[in-house]
Amino acid sequence: MISQLLLPILGTLLCYVVLHVLQLLYYDLTSPLRSMPGPKAPDDALVADKWRQEFGPNFVFKGLFNVRELHTSDIKAIAHIISRSTVYRKAPFALYTTRRLFGNGTKFRFEGKMRKVMNPAFGPAQIRLMSDVFVDKASQLRDIWDAQITAGNSNPTIEVLSWLRRMTLDVIGEAGFNHQFDGLKEKPNDLNQYKVFDTARTKMFKIGNELVERSKLAASKTAEGGESFSGRRDLLSLLIRANMGTDIPEHQRLTDEEVIGQIPTFFLAGHETTSTASAWALHALSVNREAQTKLREELLTVTSDTPTMDELNNLVYLEWVVRETMRVHSPLVFTGRMAMEDDVLPLSKPYIDPNGGVHNSLPIPKGQLVHIPILAVNTDPEIWGPDAAEFRPERWEHVPEAAKAVPGVWANLLTFFAGPHNCIGFRFTLVEQKALLFTLIRAFEFEMAVPKGGIGRSPTPLQRPVVLGDKEKTSQMPLIVKQVS
Numbered sequence: 186m187i188s189q190l191l192l193p194i195l196g197t198l199l200c201y202v203v204l205h206v207l208q209l210l211y212y213d214l215t216s217p218l219r220s221m222p223g224p225k226a227p228d229d230a231l232v233a234d235k236w237r238q239e240f241g242p243n244f245v246f247k248g249l250f251n252v253r254e255l256h257t258s259d260i261k262a263i264a265h266i267i268s269r270s271t272v273y274r275k276a277p278f279a280l281y282t283t284r285r286l287f288g289n290g291t292k293f294r295f296e297g298k299m300r301k302v303m304n305p306a307f308g309p310a311q312i313r314l315m316s317d318v319f320v321d322k323a324s325q326l327r328d329i330w331d332a333q334i335t336a337g338n339s340n341p342t343i344e345v346l347s348w349l350r351r352m353t354l355d356v357i358g359e360a361g362f363n364h365q366f367d368g369l370k371e372k373p374n375d376l377n378q379y380k381v382f383d384t385a386r387t388k389m390f391k392i393g394n395e396l397v398e399r400s401k402l403a404a405s406k407t408a409e410g411g412e413s414f415s416g417r418r419d420l421l422s423l424l425i426r427a428n429m430g431t432d433i434p435e436h437q438r439l440t441d442e443e444v445i446g447q448i449p450t451f452f453l454a455g456h457e458t459t460s461t462a463s464a465w466a467l468h469a470l471s472v473n474r475e476a477q478t479k480l481r482e483e484l485l486t487v488t489s490d491t492p493t494m495d496e497l498n499n500l501v502y503l504e505w506v507v508r509e510t511m512r513v514h515s516p517l518v519f520t521g522r523m524a525m526e527d528d529v530l531p532l533s534k535p536y537i538d539p540n541g542g543v544h545n546s547l548p549i550p551k552g553q554l555v556h557i558p559i560l561a562v563n564t565d566p567e568i569w570g571p572d573a574a575e576f577r578p579e580r581w582e583h584v585p586e587a588a589k590a591v592p593g594v595w596a597n598l599l600t601f602f603a604g605p606h607n608c609i610g611f612r613f614t615l616v617e618q619k620a621l622l623f624t625l626i627r628a629f630e631f632e633m634a635v636p637k638g639g640i641g642r643s644p645t646p647l648q649r650p651v652v653l654g655d656k657e658k659t660s661q662m663p664l665i666v667k668q669v670s
């Protein structure tokens with residue numbers, strides 16, 4: 186019986202994959218970029234940097250299914266790709282994989298109407314309302330670490346990444362779905378650190394329907410327990426409210442399945458990226474102690490422990506620290522696009538082919554995969570100067586002229602990308618990161634727990650910190666944490 190059901194599904198799946206692989210191979214075999222030189226597979230950002238030094242900003246490498254991808258860190262080319270968003274789209278297999286992994290309706294992509302319905306929920310006015318959740322959860326984390334240190338833990342080293350993940354999990358639960366995960370309340374148990382997230386993830390997918398029903402009930406003002414919908418400001422409630430609004434024509438409204446499909450998207454996009462970014466920020470500040478002291482001095486000028494979004498945004502050095510973290514430690518290392526039709530990619534600097542031919546543009550055939558190295562552009566010495574790889578918040582006092590051409594949605598960086606599919610949650614994460622740094626740096630001093638240079642990056646699109654030489658390759662960020670005297 187099960188095999189009768191599974192066979193047609195597996196058969197369709199197989200046909201789909203085979204068809205796409207054949208299509209990709211065909212595009213690859215007929216590509217005019219076939220003769221372009223390049224390395225094998227620079228999918229690790231560190232390796233990509235090395236290849237860029239050897240081949241320049243444009244080269245090809247063999248990626249998935251051995252198909253050539255064009256790697257370009259040329260700003261003019263990237264700006265062109267972003268501006269022609271109907272031509273350069275996410276490859277169908279990338280979207281398909283996400284859907285298979287995380288459930289139907291999940292696209293990690295907000296097409297047309299979805300983005301339109303969601304945009305207001307991520308605007309400054311809504312994020313302002315959510316900022317007390319960020320501060321509240323950050324304060325809970327501070328109190329837990331404070332109690333651990335006061336209890337006389339002889340080893341003040343804390344693996345901060347897993348705690349930050351618990352915190353951002355609780356934030357996305359409350360600010361995303363009006364749901365309490367209580368990740369911070371779970372007992373710390375080194376072996377079960379990751380059980381907390383697995384349980385939350387499974388639970389989230391299971392209760393998707395229930396969450397939507399609850400929010401819809403509240404929206405029709407018949408919520409159980411007298412909860413008024415107007416007081417709810419989580420992303421899911423906002424999405425449902427916007428979707429029911431009279432300004433959205435019937436045909437543009439999202440179906441229940443589409444709404445439920447957004448739950449894993451928020452969940453996944455909303456918590457791993459922010460916890461990783463904050464762990465890198467604390468690491469950078471433990472290496473650059475001068476910056477840490479300077480930041481603390483600024484933060485201590487605020488009299489309240491519970492700042493508003495506007496108070497956080499008025500802190501200049503905090504802004505620089507966050508910018509510098511997002512530049513040097515951009516959590517997403519690269520993204521990719523596929524050309525849906527033939528095109529010509531303009532270049533800011535000519536490409537010289539192996540025969541000495543000079544090209545001011547590159548021919549892009551339909552089906553060409555393009556690899557956009559976010560981190561490499563953020564740390565390009567030609568844009569940011571010879572110390573581009575260094576964490577130096579002061580550089581933001583004078584943004585280099587060359588950086589002004591970077592087509593990012595925020596701070597002349599590619600971290601949140603740009604165009605119609607830029608990161609919808611960038612304001613959300615920025616205020617969350619600021620609330621975390623505000624609360625933690627005022628309370629604690631952070632020192633390196635492993636010698637300088639001992640922390641590396643995982644070779645994945647989301648660059649997680651790892652301790653170099655750790656056989657398990659577990660993502661982690663151990664830091665010595667001391668109470669501020």
Ligand code: HEM
Nearest residue numbers: 294295454455458459462520600601602606608609610614
């Ligand atoms: C440091 C934190 C974050 C980083 C670095 C980041 C980065 C990005 C990037 C680079 C993209 C574009 C990917 C592409 O088109 O190839 C993106 C898209 C997206 N992000 Fe984020 N993100 C972060 C946090 C968040 C948060 C907190 C949320 C939600 C609560 C979120 C929700 C989304 C969604 C829904 C999209 C798809 C948008 C669309 O297709 O229109 N992100 N993000």
